[in-house]
Amino acid sequence: MFSNKESFKTSFLKRLEGMYGKVFKDSTKREQYQTLGNMVREYMSSDWIETNELYRSDSNKQVYYLSIEFLLGRLLGQNLLNLGIRDVVVEGLNDLDIDLEEIEEFESDAGLGNGGLGRLAACFLDSLSTLNLPGHGYGIRYKHGLFDQKIVDGYQVELPEQWLRHGNVWEVRKPDEAIEVSFWGNIESRNENGRLVFNHNATEKIMAVPYDLPVVGYETTTVNTLRLWNAEAAHNPPHHDVLRYKRETEAVTEFLYPDDTHDEGKILRLKQQYFLVSASLQDIVSNYRKKNHTLKNLHKEVAIHINDTHPALAIPELMRILLDEERMSWDEAWTITRQTMSYTNHTILSEALEKWPIHLFQPLLPRIYMIIEEINERFCKKLWEKYPGNWNHIENMAIIAHGLVKMAHLAIVGSYSVNGVAKIHSDILKNREMRNFYEVYPDKFNNKTNGITHRRWLIKANPQLTNLISETIGTDWLKDPYQLIDLKRHAYDPALKEKFDKMKQERKAILAKRIFEQNGTIIDESSIFDVQVKRMHAYKRQLLNVLHIMYLYNRLKEDSNFKIHPRTFIFGAKASPGYYYAKKIIKLINSLAEKVNNDSEISKVLKIVFLENYRVSLAELIFPASDVSEQISTASKEASGTGNMKFMMNGALTIGTLDGANVEIMEAVGRENMFIFGLTAEEVQCYEEKGGYYSSDYYHHDSRIRGVIDNLVNGFFPDAFGEFDPIYDSLLGEGDQYFVLRDFSSYVEAQERVDKAYYDREKWREKALINIAHSGYFSSDRTIKEYADDIWGIEPVGIRI
Template sequence: MSSNKDSFKNNFLKRLESMCGKGFEESTKRDQYYTLGNMVREYISRKWIETNELYRSENKKQVYYLSIEFLLGRLLVQNLLNLGIKDVVEEGLKELHISLNDIEECESDAALGNGGLGRLAACFLDSLATLNLPGHGCGIRYKHGLFDQKIVDGYQVELPEQWLRHGNVWEVRKSDEAKEVLFWGRVETIVEENHVSFNHVGAEKVLAVPYDMPVVGFNVSTVNTLRLWNAEPASFAPNRDILTYKRDTEAITDFLYPDDTYDEGKILRLKQQYFLVSSSIQNIMASYKKENANVRELHKSVAIHINDTHPALAIPELMRILMDIEGLSWEEAWEVTTKTLSYTNHTILSEALEKWPIYLFKPLLPRIFMIIEEINERFCAELWEKYPGDWYRIEQMAIIAHDLVKMAHLAIVGSNSINGVAKIHSEILKNREMKTFYEMYPTKFNNKTNGITHRRWLLKSNPELTTLLKNTIGDEFVSKPEMLLDLKKHIHNPSLKEQFSDVKRSRKEILAKKIEEKNGIKIDIDSIFDVQVKRLHAYKRQLLNVLHIMYLYNRLKEDANFFIQPRTFIFGAKASPTYYYAKKIIKLIHSLADKVNNDPRVSKVIKVVFMENYRVSLAEDIFPAADVSEQISTASKEASGTGNMKFMMNGALTVGTLDGANIEIMEEIGQENIFTFGLTAQEVLNYEENGRYRSMEYYHHDLRIRQVVDQLTNGFFAEDEGEYEAIADSLLVQNDQYFVLRDFASYIDVQERVGSAYQENDRWLEKSLINIAHSGYFSSDRTIKQYADEIWKIEPIGMKV
């Protein structure tokens, strides 16, 4: 790499010839991407090595962030941007008649996640490096990710994500640092002169091979590491057919979230989780012991963070290593473990708080189960001492109960900190979902509202807006996103509003072109781009959005004088392969799109678009183009959300319930700059407690509701009348668990307010600019500083470039 474009061009051409064995004129876009990617990685390597050497020499505390997901997105342009060489490279390539954006299209999104959990983890890694904080990610190198979504006749079809088909230019295989992970077998107890030890024998060994990816900080010298583990056969397979053993081993890192409908899938998921934590904890201990002799002081040099319950087995695994390998007593190991581990809870949904049947857990992880049993026994004894005779409380709080191992309970008991991810979420955890644990450990609980990295979701994804902001308030916000607040001084400036309108329109044109190319749908640039992109789940209520569009269709068909501001409704979502209901919603969206988009009159006013295979690189086109951000989850169910922050940062206005971080967004920007509706969290919780909600009452008393619900099963859509019976039943027979019908009228009202507000163009632009100005608070830099100061107790190491 070079600081001037001429030198870069010469180096690039020489490197391309040597790497690809062909002249520039014969090279393909992929050859050019591969060449540039390798040049960038080698340029990063010097900083990477220096960072690791600095960490070793300083011997300061480091954090390891364990997560089952890391949704990084494409890294080529992001790395160039963070390194400060994007302009030089782009100019040099341009003189060679190469588009950097075209080259970037050759890079696959790393298939290492599904939804918000993985996108948050990626933002956190970016902020850790940018803030010069010694922090690394630990994850799994999935061969095929979650799945590649294809839509066939309106139905979701899942194909393997082939993101590694052409290799991964950013990874470095470190086979010399591989670890062995043990499954099955049995535990032998050895008693020697007042000392009891345990030996795991007859185990099936799996090799965990690390692949390291650099995490480049923005405008700093720090390059942290994301270590991804790949499962490979060990040198031998005891008592197993070698081909079966090889297949079972490789399956551990084949797919994210394998189908756990049956026991075989549950075992595979549990294998994945233990594989992640065992390899990571072994690696952390090995790194620590290179510089430190006393394992009793591990917590002074290491913080280990559990991102949701998936890595909660880190607690018994660390106990195992400290006791069985390092020789610590139970009491010593427990003190070190609880001082080292911290836990983020991301949900209050019971189905997401993992529970494993003992009959599967115990034979697969015999030593780990023994340790969890002991943790549970000691914890229950502690509960008995504090609440003598309160059997019900003990039963509800136990880590092992009713033949299940409860991972959230394990994570709480074995951690020094438990945090929620938005103020309301943390309060619900303390006062309702985890109330008994909060009463037991009040000082452990805290809040850390989520954040996003503006380096990807503004600087990279919306360079036009970034330039406008720099020209208006200077570039200090690039390193200090809170300085976006300076924009408030300029929101009434007619020139700024006009320029922002032009930026938004240009981004809408880019997305409209992509929609026409991919979906064959031509959309109105002047319409409101009303967007709901997120994981498909009943509580996120894509169904409420759909029913509202059905209502608009009905009004437009029935009343020639009915007016609405033209809208394009844009959806993007993946449904879990086994989530039948969610997949029906995707089919319903497509049926509605066929109905609306092919109606000669209605399609002039509204269009419906479903963007296939929603992912980070697609999101980078969607967020800058959006006018309206749909954040309509049932109040109390969405822990935080981060899509709401990305839309906000790009000037979209939120239509949302008072849920998750929507509340904090409203507090920042003021009620007049957000469109809220629906039940509050407390009202939802009251309904759930007293059982007085009757969805049938809303069906019978609101003709608009009755019409759209009936249309699900009366032949309104071209499909068989039974196609959407399950959806209709969820609303009426199953009493509408997520209060879609209860919030329907309120949602119609707020959408009418949105349409009216959009017609006041000048005021709408001011609202958009206010949202952008306040979005700096929701930077992941702020979130990570809070984690670093209040939970992990780590300090910056290193300096700016």
């Protein structure tokens, strides 16, 4: 049906009429999208079936990637690109007077993630398929995802994310493969032939119903699977209140990250996590049993990867299966489990290293808690042998302590590999945050610097730059992003720099149009597009960016001789519903935008845009248009970052701290092609350990800082009296945890270097091209090859390599 445009048009019209019972001229754009989506899914189905059959018959090792998030974005355009049929479809639709980009707008971004964690998982799935590696994803099919963000009077308002309102053309529901997951109840033990056997009784069961999505590789016939679980009521629920049971069951897969401010929300989050791992582990074991009579060699054919701590309950769940269902001994089950599980740590922030109160955990998951208790007891016994009498050391490393179950500790103890996601992050884990564990398990720890798929973030998102690169260095880089380095020798070519500038202006015009349509704000397309788009969090320091804009505003108002290149500051971020402080930062950004954008003089030089409901499809417009990439987290706090790589790949220059993957980007492109500022990770850690930082000193001794801090409370925002007191207090009264004021002067100086550098457009374009040339290293293909070789031990088994 996609062999040529005539064949495509015939199939498209026939399918549309058959699906909707109407002629083409009466069809809607949504119906056209649904028709095309169904055709594409059907087109890849034979390869999907063949890939699954190959995996069932092949004895090679396979990896199962467990993640609470998969931030896929829209799939139509990506699938057309990977299948190599986009040109045929565009030509055929054009003949029918249909714009592909217009009907793509009718696809919702899949509400399956929030930020970098979920987007990384999506990039990894893309690379697994493209590299013909046997890899499966397991996640949750959230009905509403996180939330739809609306900005009302400058405040974030959360609305249910209705991404499934019109269905999901890519998914296949498989109710016959549903799996029971058990909660609550009680545990009875009995002696059976000299062995202690445990029964989980009086449980509340819910059904995990799988929905499968195909993950197609680029120019290959490998189609892997992302299996998403939906929580549904059991057929005969043993529950006295059926309506309550139904509501509680549906709540398990209703929202990503339920608010865990109170115990009810904590229980729901924990329930959600166990639901994911129990359904997934049972499914993995069931598939393995179809090929093998015993699970004794499970670890030789199966690798299970835990993406952050959310799926860490996979460790005790596999132990439960091996102990209670397979009747293995503890030692045998533990050996298999530890040789099967690997874990990626994504944070050093203590609040993000999950800890569950025992009084909630034990009643909900009684058998799992028993197993974790036993793991902890045996682990602490070994620690006692290594550190006899050192109770404090053992207490700090224990999996269960102070009434809490510590998931990061469980993940480390129960896996054979623990990796960070950037060199500096992995070093911090080994030398500081997880030093105690590194001393016990030095061979477990390793680094796998994150990567992004250039197929989504360059080839699909930026066809103008894609064509320019291919015209310059050929097309080999499309399959091998390392080949982008060939662009470096052309970076000094005046003709190429001129073409690059024209391409950038075209992309800026596209984004400016979207900003006007969405916000009603007219922006100067010749201004510097200075962009910070990422999850709203104090350590990411959107506040530092805002205080700098306030400083620029004050300086421009006070000093008529102060001149800067026009600058458009673009923000995009969601704050977690319960994150009060982050919501205040969003309100501050929008209040400042209202003041600046409505100042008739200043708005000629400065504009501020907050793009609500930041998501993958919006990001695909933002990255290609950006000039400056804000990567300004407090050094040592950002594990890696992947937005920094997407900006770099699209020719934006980084202003950033030496944090996360910024360090490796600098090593690749050279310090002269970035704008580095601020404290180093070592300096931050020194302050945290020894003290000596007093934010009030910077307030009193720097008039620039004093001016912007006072603006938070002195009526600078006339309609926001008292609104920003919590921000003021956090910076002065509470010690400025993330060193915003300490780094302010260095940040201002770096921004002055940005402004000066942009005036030399020839040199700026050269720096941008050098960044693009070095971006190939930061491909998720490279990252996945490293995982496959160094951690999982899997090899390509695709149909066509």
